[in-house]
Amino acid sequence: MTGPAVPPPGGRPAGAPGGPPPPGHEPGAHRLSPRLLLIDPIRLLPSLVVPLAGVLVAGGFSAASFGWAAVGVAGAVVYSLLRWATFTYRVTPDRIELTKSFVGRSVRAIPLERIRGVDVTASPLHRLLGLAVLKLDTGAGGEDEEGVLDALTRERAEALRGVLLVRRPGPSAVPDSGAAPPPAPERLHARVPRTWLGYGPLSGAYLLTPFALLAGAIGLIVQWGDEFGLSERTARHALEWAWDRPYLLLMAAVLLVLAMPLAGGVLYAVFNWDFTLRSRDGYLVAERGLLTRRTVSLERRRVRGYELADGLIERRAGLVRMWALVTGLGDSSTRGQLLPVTPRAFAEWVAADVAGPFHVTLRPHPRGALRRRLFRAVVPWIAVALAGLALGWRTLAVVALIPAVLGVPLAYDRYRSLGHGHDGMRLSVRSGSLRRAQAVVERRAVVGWRIRQTVFQRRSGLVTVVAGVGAGSGGYAAVDTGEEQGVTFAAEVTPEWLRPFLSSAPGALGGSGGPDGGDAAG
């Protein structure tokens, strides 16, 4: 439908990187690849299908309605043509300017030193045409704040990435003494073998995908059902029909359960196919994906640590996932990913290679923390059970007792996960059970400490120490440490910050002296 409708203006780029500089523009301004014109109408199609179908159905397949449909398609083509023609970008020595002048004219200038990472993505359609989408991460936060170049030819995108990511010796780069200079221009850190893709379903994150797909399909049917002549009555008939055949329902359920790990595994494999991590010009470059190939570049001197996470099953199997903690990185959970599910030893090796080694065994937290874990995991359910008994609802009581019993091992596991450590350069905190996460953060990334103590914690002599970090989730907590232990931990990591308060005013830390230390100060 779109093929003949697209006039190829300006011809093919014929190997030249980017389109020719359009006449009438400042020198150095480029347009996006004209091949985008093949993609844009196709991408607009889904939003056109329903109105088009509506027009065709309502108009009764007459010549007029076909005419309207053609107008719609032509409109889409013209729209994308105009959008392509009015969007230019220009790279100057110190900034990149994106100019849009379709309806209003807007120029977005992004200083090159503000660019913290460049993200190159190629959907299957883009790959077919040798195109890629370039996203500029400026650390400003918010989707609108980021520059997007959709789409460039593959070579142009690579070249542009090289230009944008050249290390500029600016004043901001000087005070970083802790970051080691990149040894080689390009170095491979890790290539995840395909056999390890089989670990994917264990992560649990993808297990619910079939349900998500099913829910999406049902939602779509509900939303657009009327357009296709499906009414509520047919739906009810279908349900009744299925209800009369319980075996069919059962089989569907079994199939769904079987499909969970399978579909999850397939999706995982598609997203994480051929995961490679390499460093190039002071950037960490992670590349992954089978259909949509995604390349994420992270500025290496902004990496402040890493986070390792594993679920229950993964821990049994000795597997772990890894993220980088990067200052000023938006959407860090997908962009910061350093490794998909891999064996722990491998991940630790890569982490040591990329961010620096950390080999200190974590200190466990006091027994009071275990009591708190147990109380939290068990008591609410027991309360529900007691309430159930009191009201005479036996089933409720029994059902509530199950999680109460399961809560005991969970609490023990959660307690075992708790820990914190410090090796002079980096600190680390760990917590969680169903998803256990350990963060390793460089000392210089800590921007402050926050020590919290609730009434209940005060009675058990515990505090939660949160290290404020301008990267990742913002704060990493050592949950329920002992009062002395927690303050010592903070003082150990940054002695020069806490010492004045520890020595000059022993009462100032309140709780650290004992449960009633705070009252004495007031």
Add this chain to the structure above:
Amino acid sequence: MLWLIEAITGFVLLVGAAAGVALWVDGADWPGAAGWLSHHAWTLPAAVGAVLLPFVVVEPPLRYAVHRWELSGDVLYARSGWLSREWVFVPVSRIQTVDTAQGWYERVLRLATLRVRTASHAGSSTIIGLDDHVAGRLAEELARRAEQLRDDAT
């Protein structure tokens, strides 16, 4: 002082709202509602008042007693809370912005709130109820020191 006024305001508002509800229940002669509901409508504000009164009496002095701040060795330290407590340490070199703000009551009492922000929400701190000239001076000093000590590790 600030907290006392805020607590009293909150108290008056809540009790007032409860009294309003009671008045409404009293006035509306619902056929369906049980008779005791309208007869005992006035127990509601009384109960709300009885529950909240200890808080009004106890909370502000406790908060005032716990509340502390100190600037020493280029580290800002603040303590707050009353039932749960919180100690925050922010080194001046990591401060990104310093704001002072004044609410209505604060203006009447010539007080101000100082807000210190860093790159992380966990490293940001708020000091409520400083004398306004103290807050202004402190903010200026913090900003100046932060400028001098600035390092770009974050």
